[in-house]
Every structure is written in C-alpha cells, then in structure tokens.
Amino acid sequence: MSLPHLDLSRSPHDRQGLRRTDEEWLAARWAEEGSRVLVVAGTRIRPGATGPEWLPSRMAPEGTRVYLGDRDGTAYWAVIVAGEQAKEEPGAWVPLRGLLPYLVSAADGTAPLVFHAIGIAEWLWATRFCPRCGGGLVPRAAGHELRCTECGKPQFPRSDPAVIMLITHGEPFADDERCLLGRNPAWPAGRYSTLAGFCEPGETLEDAVRREVAEETGVLVGDVAYFGNQPWPLPASLMLGFHGVAVDDAITLEDEDVEDAVWLTREEMRAGAEAGSLVLPGGVSISRSLIEHWYGAPLPGSW
Known part of the structure; x- marks a missing residue:
C-alpha cells in the first residue's frame, strides 16, 4: 500500500x-x-x-x-x-x-x-542573537549558517527529533487486535490521532516511544520497531514513526495533553470513520500512514 x-x-x-x-x-x-x-x-x-x-x-x-x-x-x-x-x-x-x-x-x-x-x-x-554572548548574527553559507559578529561562534539549523507511534495490543492481524489512539482536549469532537512526543537528551528513540506512551496513557510498551520518517518544519521537527506493542491494555490518563485514549479494532475504526464519529489525521501526515498501514487499506474521512 x-x-x-x-x-x-x-x-x-x-x-x-x-x-x-x-x-x-x-x-x-x-x-x-x-x-x-x-x-x-x-x-x-x-x-x-x-x-x-x-x-x-x-x-x-x-x-x-x-x-x-x-x-x-x-x-x-x-x-x-x-x-x-x-x-x-x-x-x-x-x-x-x-x-x-x-x-x-x-x-x-x-x-x-x-x-x-x-x-x-x-x-x-x-535565532536572533548569539546564545553564547548575545551578539548579533549575520547569515553565511547561502543561509545555512549564522555567525556572531561579537564572538564569532557559528550557529546551524536544528531539527528536533519527535517520535510518533502506533501502539497495538493483541495477536497481529487477528480480528480482535487493537490500536491505541488519543485526543487532545483542544481538538474538535471525534478527532483522534496516534500518540507523539519529543525525544529527551540521553534517550534512545525507542525509549522515548515507551516513555511518552506511559506518560500520556499509562500503557506500558515492550517491543518497538521503526516505521519511517517525515520532515515537519512546524517549526523544526523531524517526525520519526514507530510501531510499538503494548504489554497490557490498561489506560490511565494523567497527562493534561491527552483528554481521552481508546483501543480500536479494525472493524471499530472502519465503522467510526465511515460514520464520521471518528475523525482521523489527514493523508499528508505520517500519523495517517501509521494508521492505514496497520489497518491495511485506505480509510474514509480526515481532518
């Protein structure tokens, strides 16, 4: 697909x-x-x-x-x-x-x-001022470097690594296998997406997946496999997609960024998307690709 x-x-x-x-x-x-x-x-x-x-x-x-x-x-x-x-x-x-x-x-x-x-x-x-001394910055290298006019320290563009993950529970491809989606309280009714978060210093990407899922939903994740990546300069992220397998399915919501989290089978996902009660991310997003790759086919509707 x-x-x-x-x-x-x-x-x-x-x-x-x-x-x-x-x-x-x-x-x-x-x-x-x-x-x-x-x-x-x-x-x-x-x-x-x-x-x-x-x-x-x-x-x-x-x-x-x-x-x-x-x-x-x-x-x-x-x-x-x-x-x-x-x-x-x-x-x-x-x-x-x-x-x-x-x-x-x-x-x-x-x-x-x-x-x-x-x-x-x-x-x-x-990036308006030098983080070392507060001096002014001038562009160099065809816009890909900023150099301080006071101390001479160069600055370079940064991309923040962000993990985005589809978490599943149950036997792969079985009718009762489910995936985990969550929603932010600021979103319109019915909108759900995969979980995501930023990688912290000294942390592997796989551990970032496990930590973010645990913080946002209380679900513990075991195996984590890489899926793909997508540049996302909004404002400066590289979205790194993963598939993770939950150790258990108990949901505990303590993070204020997640208002609700649900486990959905493929049939429940299809029915909700067709009815419009479940609104999934747009096709331009790696989140949509994670969902549809697990589902096995395109799904109707999007943000």
Missing part, C-alpha cells in the same frame, strides 16, 4: 552543501534563466492558484538568499523577507499548514524544497 507521508520526501533535491560558500558559483546559479525562487515573508508563503509560487530569480525581491539546491538541472532558492510584509497583506500569505494539501498532490514534487525553505526561515526567525 502507498504511504502518503513518503510523498513529502519524494524526489529529493541535491543540496550541494559544499558549494554554499562559493560566492562566485552561487552568483552564476542565481543568474541562470531557469533559476526559481520561493519568497517567504517571515515564515509565510504567498500561494499561487495551485500551491507555492516559484518565481524567476530576476523577479525576486531583495532579502536573505537561501540556496536550496539543484533538481533536474534547475537551481532552487528561497528569498526570506521581513515578516511585516505578510502583516501588511492579510490573507495573501499563508503558513505551511495551509499549503500541505497542495504539496502532497503536487505533480512537480517540490514538497522537499518547500520544507527546506520553511525550515530555514523558521530557524532564522527564531
């Missing part, structure tokens, strides 16, 4: 990281007739009719140039301008979440480029 979350990572571009400090080479690539630029105002994008709008470099405004890389012989860039521009044109600029449905269905496969651009933009937006 096709896994929708992989669509956001297909056709990766050549980032050409070793070229980021070659100013003459970068200038030549920028000047190429076919070069394309995504303009980002703060962390927002102005969409075209069918998704992100890529401009010829000659039409790009002044701003921080970020070289994203090469794809099929075309040089792709982001130009990051002040976030005030988006405020001056309310409704014209949208956050990345507003573009996700377009990205997953985009025939040109530019989703990895957009995620790269937004990830750098989010980092530049959040």
Whole structure:
C-alpha cells in the first residue's frame, strides 16, 4: 500500500552543501534563466492558484538568499523577507499548514524544497542573537549558517527529533487486535490521532516511544520497531514513526495533553470513520500512514 507521508520526501533535491560558500558559483546559479525562487515573508508563503509560487530569480525581491539546491538541472532558492510584509497583506500569505494539501498532490514534487525553505526561515526567525554572548548574527553559507559578529561562534539549523507511534495490543492481524489512539482536549469532537512526543537528551528513540506512551496513557510498551520518517518544519521537527506493542491494555490518563485514549479494532475504526464519529489525521501526515498501514487499506474521512 502507498504511504502518503513518503510523498513529502519524494524526489529529493541535491543540496550541494559544499558549494554554499562559493560566492562566485552561487552568483552564476542565481543568474541562470531557469533559476526559481520561493519568497517567504517571515515564515509565510504567498500561494499561487495551485500551491507555492516559484518565481524567476530576476523577479525576486531583495532579502536573505537561501540556496536550496539543484533538481533536474534547475537551481532552487528561497528569498526570506521581513515578516511585516505578510502583516501588511492579510490573507495573501499563508503558513505551511495551509499549503500541505497542495504539496502532497503536487505533480512537480517540490514538497522537499518547500520544507527546506520553511525550515530555514523558521530557524532564522527564531535565532536572533548569539546564545553564547548575545551578539548579533549575520547569515553565511547561502543561509545555512549564522555567525556572531561579537564572538564569532557559528550557529546551524536544528531539527528536533519527535517520535510518533502506533501502539497495538493483541495477536497481529487477528480480528480482535487493537490500536491505541488519543485526543487532545483542544481538538474538535471525534478527532483522534496516534500518540507523539519529543525525544529527551540521553534517550534512545525507542525509549522515548515507551516513555511518552506511559506518560500520556499509562500503557506500558515492550517491543518497538521503526516505521519511517517525515520532515515537519512546524517549526523544526523531524517526525520519526514507530510501531510499538503494548504489554497490557490498561489506560490511565494523567497527562493534561491527552483528554481521552481508546483501543480500536479494525472493524471499530472502519465503522467510526465511515460514520464520521471518528475523525482521523489527514493523508499528508505520517500519523495517517501509521494508521492505514496497520489497518491495511485506505480509510474514509480526515481532518
């Protein structure tokens, strides 16, 4: 079965990281007739009719140039301008979440480029001063490094590892095998998803899965197996998907981030999704892929 979350990572571009400090080479690539630029105002994008709008470099405004890389012989860039521009044109600029449905269905496969651009933009937006001395920062390496003007310490983009997991209980593929879903109290009625959380310092990813599930639902997890991953620059995460097997099925809710947690068989999941009483994550999410991979087929409805 096709896994929708992989669509956001297909056709990766050549980032050409070793070229980021070659100013003459970068200038030549920028000047190429076919070069394309995504303009980002703060962390927002102005969409075209069918998704992100890529401009010829000659039409790009002044701003921080970020070289994203090469794809099929075309040089792709982001130009990051002040976030005030988006405020001056309310409704014209949208956050990345507003573009996700377009990205997953985009025939040109530019989703990895957009995620790269937004990830750098989010980092530049959040990293204003040197964490060592408080000095000012200037961009280098085609937007992929910030260097302190006072102490000279470089800063680099970070991605926070986050685990997202489908937990099951019972004999695999049996009619009574169940999976565990939870809901946040801020979500609309009927919305449920897989559990997720961040990896802590000194912790393996598998232990992060076990800890987060125990903290959020009280369920103890034994075996944990890797499923896949998805970039998620909202604002700076790498979602690492896992399948875990519960040791028992007792649910104890103590975490305020989880209002409810339920065990569902495949039949219960199908019936709830068809009736609309169970609203599952959208197809663009790795959470949806985890659920449908376990279920064994596409399911109706989504956020």
